[in-house]
Amino acid sequence: MTTSIYQQIASELNVRDAQVIAAVTLLDDGNTVPFISRYRKEVTNGLDDTQLRNLESRLGYLRELEDRRHVILKSIEEQGKLSDGLKRDILGADTKNRLEDLYLPYKQKRRTKGQIAIEAGIEPLAQQLWQHPHSDPETEAASYIDADKGFADTKAVLDGARAILMEQFAEDAALLEKIRRQLTQHAELQSRVIAGKENEGAKFKDYFEHDERLTKVPSHRALAMFRGRNEGILQLSLNADPGQDDKSTGSYCENIICDHFKVTIDSAPADRWRKQVVSFAWRIKILMHMETELMGNLREMAETDAIKVFADNLKDLLMAAPAGPRSTLGIDPGLRTGCKVAVVDNTGKLLDTATIYPTAPHNKIAESARVVMALVKKHNVDLIAIGNGTASRETDAFVAGMLNDAGEKIQTVMVSEAGASVYSASELAAAEFPGLDVSLRGAVSIARRLQDPLAELVKIDPKSIGVGQYQHDVSQSQLAKRLDAVVEDCVNAVGVDVNSASAALLTRVAGLSTTMAANIVAFRDDNGRFADRKTLLKVPRLGPKAYEQCAGFLRVMNGKNPLDSSSVHPEAYPVVKRIADNTGKAIDAMIGNHDFLRSLNAANYADNTFGLPTVTDILSELAKPGRDPRPEFKTATFAAGINEVKDLEPGMILEGSITNVTAFGAFVDIGVHQDGLVHISALSDKFISDPREVVKAGDVVKVKVMDVDLQRKRIALSMRLNDEPGADNKPAGRDKGNRDSRPADNQKRSFSGNQDSNQGSKRDNRGGNQGAVGGAFADAFANAKRN
Structure with missing residues (x-):
């Protein structure tokens, strides 16, 4: 089965099986994702960190699935019920839901009404009435009456027979898959306000009577509705038959049950009872199971999307342009307690x-x-x-x-x-x-x-930075894991000066644990600056494996070896020496010599150990040693006299910085202590499916004020500067002649003004637009634009 896991991951990532096998082997050997993506390109044939993170995640899921598969096979085999067909189905199950469906009939469970009826010998009656509808239920049931076993009359007997079939239908994996497919494609999520909660839950007003196709519910609306349910404001349910006014005709899923078992219910003596079996099996057993499962799937997908939004925003924030090593005065503003x-x-x-x-x-x-x-x-x-x-x-x-x-x-x-x-x-x-x-x-x-935003923000729990969407409503363990991976990737992409980095920053370097990071700082304090990378091996508990993983990401500036300040890994130093020997050029003379390095053919220095990708990277690094992948530092300039929401007027064109990007749009700091929202429909003149196609956290943008709600402190903005407030602003070509509204240069500038979307801290709650009703606000804004 390991081979099939590799093939499945390769198919999902659109890469070759050999690349997956190589990556999995490296991961299993204790190598980190940053190390593999940077220094093992020949082995994986160039898989980048994003692909490797996805591979790592899917590998974990599929291995869990494989472990569960073995447990189920063993359990059924021990019961003596593992047929060849069932084994084939279990081995072919590609999701946990499918696997658990197949296991349902064999799962150990408490005694049910159906099991009690089977123990009383009623199962033959259930099969008789189901297969032969012309039998009379009352007449057939009379011979199964047994008061000692709890079936004192024909009603109890028929109820027991019905329970037997209901449970069998609810454990039929093929039937469940058909119904799951139907509901996934056609069912609606139905949200209703709980009577008497209208005033208390006013922020969820948009969901008081809301119906939406399950497959169309975006993550922000799903999480808003789930939050409303958790707060006791909303009641959520699954509508399996949207558009069906007359519910007395039964659900379409009842027809699926009949079709599955190839039965037709008409007017035969047992058909009324059989119809009841189908209806009860659907409404009492299968619907409840499917509603729980599909709601869980919706929440899981919404959480995955929300976590991705947070991770993407965090990456943008961490990789924001640093102002650089300049003497800086910081002011933490305040009123009563001073600045x-x-x-x-x-x-x-x-x-x-x-x-x-x-x-x-x-x-x-x-x-x-x-x-x-x-x-x-x-x-x-x-x-x-x-x-x-x-x-x-x-x-x-x-x-x-x-x-x-x-x-x-x-x-x-x-x-x-x-x-x-x-x-x-x-x-x-x-x-x-x-x-x-x-x-x-x-x-x-x-x-x-x-x-240096990166060096300072790594000291803070990423969740506290608060650039997420409904971050408190998602799995905190999954969120933490994803954010930690983002921080690790960002830190290693930039590199760390080993002689100035804090323990918090060093902890994020590939291969280093918290203890190792603390030991590096202690060693530095006791022995002075690191003169070269090799000295790291003297740090307590930092062994050869950890050194292999971390060395390329740790920089020793102005050390003994000029290569120690670059991202060239020590294991590849022989390649640089070979280039120097062959060209007669000293290593320090090569560094930064663009023309010389550009004249070299990387293929001439590749071998079985260091292939063309590594040599190409080495030459590129030597040309710009220690280059910072982060963008150039720039700031937004806020308008003079625009200090509060009440100072805004529709039509104003202002400059601001993107503080948060969500599934439904982007929030912008325009200098009024309250971020405004640019809905996804107002981000560009062309259609976009993801706001990140246009903006990212930290970007400096120009926006037009479209609407201001003073009471709720909500600001609707547009990045399409030719849009007019109150007009039906359909996407059009950009106005080449928009007036320049740049404020005076002596006004405030904004840098990465990100805010916790759900926090109500002492700061000024400027993240209010991004809180519990962010999705509702986004929908209302979109409706306003349409209307």
Whole structure:
């Protein structure tokens, strides 16, 4: 069966069997996905990290399926009931549902009404009446009366016979598959408000009377309805026969049961009883089972989609452009308790802190300006990072005025505070800054995440960063696993300076455990900088296997070996030496020499150990050693005077940054403490099925304000700048002559203002548009556009 698993995965990934076999072998040998995708391209023939993650996930599922298959075969065989046909069906089952359907009749279960009737000898009657409808039920049942066994009259006997057939039908794998196929294709999810819950559940109003084809329910609507059910507002059910007004004629699934057993129910003496058997089997046994299964499948698919949204957004956020190693002043804005200020140097080391009170109710503007400008001059500050939470716009206005009065041209950037409070109170922050006030730790984090978002955000549980869709409604274990994989892939794609990285960052490097990461930091503290990669082997508990996995992702800048600062793996250093020997060019002279490296033929240096893909990667890395795959740093500029939702007017064209991308659209920070929604239909002039085809978290975009709901603080935006508020805006060609609405350069800039879609934190709940009713808002906005 292992061969069939490889073939199935290969088919799903559209790759060759040999690639899957090679990848599985590497994974089973303890190799990590980042290591395989980067340094074993010859073995897998170029499978990338996304393919390998999907392969790893499917491999786990199919192996679980295989294990369950063996358990079932053994169980049925021990019962002496494993026929050749049943064994063939079990071996051919390709899903867990199909496998469990086949196992149903043989599964150990508590005594049922049907089993009790069989034990009383009533099964022959059930088969007689089902196969020969011209028999009279009352007459036939009379001979089976046995009060001692609990069947004192013909009604009890006929009920027992009916129970026998109901249970047999509900355990018929072929029948269940036919009904499952019918329901999957045609059934509707039906949502109704529970009487008396209308006011309490107003946020679920769009689902008070909602019907939708099961196959058409998008993940955000499904999760919204499931949340409504969990909160006791909505009642969900499966409508197996949508459009059928007269339910007295029976369900179409009852016809499927009759067709399956090749029976026709007419007016024979036993047909009324047989019709009851079919109806009861469907409504009491099969429908309940199928409703539970299909609802579970819908939820699982919705959760998978939601987790993917979170993972994609997290990847975009982690891979956002770093401002770089520049002296930075971070401000965590506040009102009553003041603004916390921290200055870090170009390596992220904390230099100084302060607390200022430039906002209401204190309004100590002049005093605060003196404090900040003193810090700026003392530490040669290049950047100012302002958290995007409560009082952020007021703080930004203060900083802009201060810099203007002082004649300073320092770039000011609005930075997401998402997860900053979580980091501040964490054991990691306490260990890093044991004597520093918790609130000041947040200012340090804000400054550092501007310098390098990836290095700082890895210190926070990815779930706390909050760029997800209904993140609290999905499987937390699956979410954590997927997000951890994203963080690992991002960290290893960028690489880590082993002499400056925190233990939290090192933990995410391929092959390193938490203990190994801590040991690297301790070794560095005790022995000074790592001079080369080989010294890593002296770190306690970091053995040859861990070194193999991590070495290529750890950089030693300005070390003994110039290759140690590149992504060239130490195992491939002989290839570089061979190139140097053959060309007479010193290794340090080759690095960065584009013209020389471009003149080399990679095939001339490939061999059985290091193939063409590896040599090609080596030459590319030597041309741009240690290059950062992240984009160039850029920011959005917010409009002057637009500070709150009430300042917005339909028709305004503003600049903002994408904070979150969901299945139904994208949320944009336009500087009013409340993200606006660009529905998927307003993202582009052409049809798109996925918002990520157009935008990703952190993108700087221009949007037009289409509608503002002050009461609910909801903002509808469009990226089609030729759309007109209140008009039927159908996709059209882009307006080449849109007026330029870029605000003045001295206004606030926004950087990656992502927010937990479900949180109601102290920050200012700017994620309200993205919360429990995000799907409902999206649908309402779409309807408004259509109408």
